[in-house]
Amino acid sequence: MSKQMNTTEQVRRSLKKRHRQEQRFILMGKLAVLSGFLFLAFLLADITIKAWPAFQQTWIQLDVAFDPQTLGVEAAADEAALKKGNYRGVLKKSLSAIFPDVSARRDKKALLKLISSGAEYQIRDTLLAAPEMLGTTQQMWVLADDDVDSFIKEPKLRELPQDDRRIKDNQVAWLAQLSEQGRIESQWNWAFLTSGDSREPEQAGIAGALRGTMLTILVVLAMSFPLGLAAAVYLEEFAPQNRWTDLIEINVNNLAAVPSIVFGLLGLAVFISFFGVPRSAPLVGGMVLTLMTLPTIIIASRASLKSVPPSIRDAALALGASKVQTVFQHVVPLAMPGILTGTIIGMAQALGETAPLLMIGMVAFIVDIPQGITDSATVLPVQIYLWADSPERAFMAKTSAAIIVLLLFLVTMNLLAVVLRKRFERKW
Amino acid sequence: MNQVAEAPDIHQVIKETVGSPFTDKPKISTRNVDVFYDDKQAIFDVSLDIGNHEVIALIGPSGCGKSTYLRCLNRMNDTIQSCRVTGEFRLDEEDIYARGMDPVLLRARIGMVFQKPNPFPKSIYDNVAYGPKLHGLAGNRAELDEIVVSSLQKAGLYEEVKDRLNASGTGLSGGQQQRLCIARTIAVSPEVILMDEPASALDPIATATIEELIDELRQNYTIVIVTHSMQQAARVSQRTAYFHLGKLVEVGDTNQIFTNPQHQLTENYITGRFG
Amino acid sequence: MDTDLNLTPHISNRFNEELEEVRNLALNMGGLVEKQVSDGLKALLKAKSKLGEKVASSDYKVNAMEVDIDEQCTLILARRQPAASDLRLVISIIKTITDLERIGDEAEQLGIYAIKLADDNIKPSQFVELRHLGEHVKGMLHDALDAFARMDVDAALETIESSTILKEEYDAISRQLILQMMEDPRQIKNALRVHWCARSLERIGDHSENICEYVVYLVKGRDVRHVSLDEMKAELEI
Numbered sequence: 010m011s012k013q014m015n016t017t018e019q020v021r022r023s024l025k026k027r028h029r030q031e032q033r034f035i036l037m038g039k040l041a042v043l044s045g046f047l048f049l050a051f052l053l054a055d056i057t058i059k060a061w062p063a064f065q066q067t068w069i070q071l072d073v074a075f076d077p078q079t080l081g082v083e084a085a086a087d088e089a090a091l092k093k094g095n096y097r098g099v100l101k102k103s104l105s106a107i108f109p110d111v112s113a114r115r116d117k118k119a120l121l122k123l124i125s126s127g128a129e130y131q132i133r134d135t136l137l138a139a140p141e142m143l144g145t146t147q148q149m150w151v152l153a154d155d156d157v158d159s160f161i162k163e164p165k166l167r168e169l170p171q172d173d174r175r176i177k178d179n180q181v182a183w184l185a186q187l188s189e190q191g192r193i194e195s196q197w198n199w200a201f202l203t204s205g206d207s208r209e210p211e212q213a214g215i216a217g218a219l220r221g222t223m224l225t226i227l228v229v230l231a232m233s234f235p236l237g238l239a240a241a242v243y244l245e246e247f248a249p250q251n252r253w254t255d256l257i258e259i260n261v262n263n264l265a266a267v268p269s270i271v272f273g274l275l276g277l278a279v280f281i282s283f284f285g286v287p288r289s290a291p292l293v294g295g296m297v298l299t300l301m302t303l304p305t306i307i308i309a310s311r312a313s314l315k316s317v318p319p320s321i322r323d324a325a326l327a328l329g330a331s332k333v334q335t336v337f338q339h340v341v342p343l344a345m346p347g348i349l350t351g352t353i354i355g356m357a358q359a360l361g362e363t364a365p366l367l368m369i370g371m372v373a374f375i376v377d378i379p380q381g382i383t384d385s386a387t388v389l390p391v392q393i394y395l396w397a398d399s400p401e402r403a404f405m406a407k408t409s410a411a412i413i414v415l416l417l418f419l420v421t422m423n424l425l426a427v428v429l430r431k432r433f434e435r436k437w
Numbered sequence: 438m439n440q441v442a443e444a445p446d447i448h449q450v451i452k453e454t455v456g457s458p459f460t461d462k463p464k465i466s467t468r469n470v471d472v473f474y475d476d477k478q479a480i481f482d483v484s485l486d487i488g489n490h491e492v493i494a495l496i497g498p499s500g501c502g503k504s505t506y507l508r509c510l511n512r513m514n515d516t517i518q519s520c521r522v523t524g525e526f527r528l529d530e531e532d533i534y535a536r537g538m539d540p541v542l543l544r545a546r547i548g549m550v551f552q553k554p555n556p557f558p559k560s561i562y563d564n565v566a567y568g569p570k571l572h573g574l575a576g577n578r579a580e581l582d583e584i585v586v587s588s589l590q591k592a593g594l595y596e597e598v599k600d601r602l603n604a605s606g607t608g609l610s611g612g613q614q615q616r617l618c619i620a621r622t623i624a625v626s627p628e629v630i631l632m633d634e635p636a637s638a639l640d641p642i643a644t645a646t647i648e649e650l651i652d653e654l655r656q657n658y659t660i661v662i663v664t665h666s667m668q669q670a671a672r673v674s675q676r677t678a679y680f681h682l683g684k685l686v687e688v689g690d691t692n693q694i695f696t697n698p699q700h701q702l703t704e705n706y707i708t709g710r711f712g
Numbered sequence: 713m714d715t716d717l718n719l720t721p722h723i724s725n726r727f728n729e730e731l732e733e734v735r736n737l738a739l740n741m742g743g744l745v746e747k748q749v750s751d752g753l754k755a756l757l758k759a760k761s762k763l764g765e766k767v768a769s770s771d772y773k774v775n776a777m778e779v780d781i782d783e784q785c786t787l788i789l790a791r792r793q794p795a796a797s798d799l800r801l802v803i804s805i806i807k808t809i810t811d812l813e814r815i816g817d818e819a820e821q822l823g824i825y826a827i828k829l830a831d832d833n834i835k836p837s838q839f840v841e842l843r844h845l846g847e848h849v850k851g852m853l854h855d856a857l858d859a860f861a862r863m864d865v866d867a868a869l870e871t872i873e874s875s876t877i878l879k880e881e882y883d884a885i886s887r888q889l890i891l892q893m894m895e896d897p898r899q900i901k902n903a904l905r906v907h908w909c910a911r912s913l914e915r916i917g918d919h920s921e922n923i924c925e926y927v928v929y930l931v932k933g934r935d936v937r938h939v940s941l942d943e944m945k946a947e948l949e950i
Contacts, residue, residue: 320555323549327548328545329545671795695799696933697800698796703796705720707795708796710721710723
């Protein structure tokens with residue numbers, strides 16, 4: 010009995026220490042979660058704040074006189090002739106109409122710089138769409154130059170000495186005048202989502218990269234899912250267990266750890282140089298990313314197949330199902346949630362990959378939105394990389410905005426994974 | 438009794454099977470069966486006949502090879518790569534391990550019920566209909582319905598589930614799941630049903646239901662049942678075979694085995710003595 | 713234990729103890745019954761009515777033991793579900809104690825008749841032929857219990873074999889008593905009493921034979937009731 014008491018006493022003494030340990034651990038865990046969460050929140054907030062300007066665009070209102078004389082065309086010009094018109098002259102005249110005092114050649118040039126270089130194409134396209142405007146004067150909103158855009162969005166730029174500014178004092182005065190006349194307006198920048206890349210930040214959009222990413226992901230999905238599934242099913246269910254399959258398994262695992270740029274080199278050497286697949290295209294990008302994603306998909310699929318209870322296999326086999334029927338009617342459907350999750354995670358990984366794509370030329374500057382998997386294209390991460398590298402101040406915001414689009418894309422894919430998982434999940 | 442000092446060579450103790458392993462016109466006959474896992478021999482020279490429309494119980498301590506032997510009968514051991522089976526297996530005079538014998542066909546003739554109820558995660562109807570669909574036993578939906586209903590009836594489950602044939606098979610109780618598995622097996626109309634400890638995961642009432650069912654099934658099927666419960670073997674079987682360390686020690690009429698076994702090892706096992 | 717029946721210990725120690733306990737109880741009961749028979753016979757042959765009363769009043773002990781052992785056997789059956797030799801042991805014990813109880817009843821009868829005969833001042837010399845039969849029956853009962861204790865099939869078979877002598881002795885006594893009754897009708901009452909005693913002794917011999925048959929069943933697993941001795945031996949391959 011006394012020994013019994015002794016034990017209780019001893020346990021009680023150590024109890025305090027053990028409880029303290031537990032509490033310490035819980036606290037540490039909470040801190041870890043909290044700090045992770047804070048980092049994420051900080052990142053998201055930072056990017057969102059930085060990206061916000063990219064979704065707003067400054068426009069300037071001009072009274073555009075489509076004067077045939079200024080354009081240098083005849084009154085009844087056809088489309089081809091209209092295309093060749095001197096729209097820059099028209100813009101100049103419009104500006105002169107607002108600022109009649111500005112006469113020096115240098116000042117006139119500075120004045121024209123307030124407007125985006127894309128403005129002349131904008132008014133040309135307007136006229137081409139409605140040729141009857143020829144000879145009339147229209148009030149039109151044209152894109153402001155990116156320097157103007159940045160200057161208006163970022164008040165602190167005004168405090169810099171003139172030499173450090175891209176917008177000089179006379180331009181500041183003109184802008185003030187325009188602003189007074191209500192000729193400056195900030196609008197929601199739809200063009201960012203609908204147009205392709207451009208050297209001019211105010212015209213640059215994400216659509217090309219987004220489309221390129223989608224096409225590439227489709228190629229990856231179309232190639233890696235069947236290949237990965239077939240390989241996983243064969244290795245897990247059919248292949249004999251011997252030295253060769255062990256070797257293959259080790260290699261598959263190793264492949265998952267190979268630096269992604271190596272896959273890019275491989276793609277360059279094999280797909281482009283040897284097979285002659287067009288470079289810079291989503292097809293070759295998808296193929297390279299497929300190589301990279303396959304090991305992930307195979308490993309995840311095998312794990313998922315392995316977790317299907319053997320009793321289900323036994324049940325089907327004992328009923329007289331053949332091996333293939335057992336695998337495809339019972340095992341694979343039950344493993345599907347895991348396989349899909351693995352696939353989507355693999356693809357999300359591929360989605361964020363830049364390095365291998367640099368090697369196969371997807372880093373090229375491409376203005377046109379790709380229409381098919383063989384068109385030249387770029388993808389979101391590469392676009393982010395390109396913009397981050399550009400000197401224009403406005404590209405900073407664009408970079409952040411592109412990151413947000415990329416993140417949204419990833420979130421969508423992960424949500425898809427969750428939904429698919431829930432839909433396919435069955436209890437056994 | 439000193440267990441350590443006294444370790445007689447088992448192969449000396451069991452020279453040959455005691456009792457009556459052979460029957461007239463057996464449904465399945467096996468001769469000189471050896472089974473190896475890689476280099477390890479799991480079954481030694483077992484010869485046993487399984488009579489038509491009888492329930493034969495295979496009993497013995499864990500690892501005695503009774504389940505291995507059972508799985509040889511419908512070639513479920515084929516799926517285990519390291520497993521090698523030699524000896525003669527005949528189902529109605531047909532060689533089970535012949536080159537021309539398709540395991541798929543064999544398993545349609547020799548069904549199997551497992552230890553853990555393992556219904557497919559599908560509806561009750563689909564569970565039962567799977568086998569007939571697989572083998573094309575039903576020409577149309579009406580025929581399939583009939584097979585499903587009659588199989589469930591034979592398995593004594595129909596009354597309990599007739600209103601929810603589309604509910605999931607995994608939602609049933611353990612005993613019902615096992616009867617669903619039996620219904621699934623008999624839906625293919627096998628000649629022989631192998632049962633690997635079919636009631637070991639069930640409560641006594643569900644066990645009693647299964648045992649009652651086994652007794653009814655004997656009318657139409659030959660049943661080989663592996664069980665750890667000696668009372669169960671005594672209750673459901675007509676013949677009992679006792680395996681020990683991969684050898685078939687004794688086969689005989691169940692009544693005789695449980696009242697007056699001939700071999701000392703059998704006696705020790707069924708009375709719960711040290712071997 | 714030197715028998716055909718190998719009784720290595722069970723995995724459950726408690727089961728071992730229970731079986732051993734019930735077996736010892738049965739042997740104790742056998743001893744008690746044997747004492748009753750021998751006392752009854754002694755009371756009869758020595759005309760001791762006191763001893764006769766003691767025998768007649770002690771039967772309750774035997775009955776109580778039977779009930780006790782029966783209950784223990786029921787518990788073993790319910791809890792342990794014995795099989796094979798264990799099952800046969802329990803069944804043999806249940807059956808043996810039934811026979812022992814009957815033997816106890818017969819011994820009680822002997823005691824009662826001993827009192828009656830002694831009270832009527834009948835000299836034991838008048839039924840000296842009972843002595844022979846009595847000794848033989850006592851021997852049979854002793855041998856039967858011995859065979860049961862040692863699980864000795866050979867001894868059991870020998871005892872069964874010796875029952876033929878018993879039959880002869882009983883027939884001889886019957887004939888003699890009939891003669892006596894015919895010669896002197898006044899003796900009919902006493903002769904009938906003596907005959908009842910002979911009859912009891914013969915029944916005890918029968919029950920002893922039964923016990924031997926249970927021993928054979930226990931050890932060999934064969935039911936040898938209602939078969940001739942030769943068939944019995946043939947079946948047991950002795």
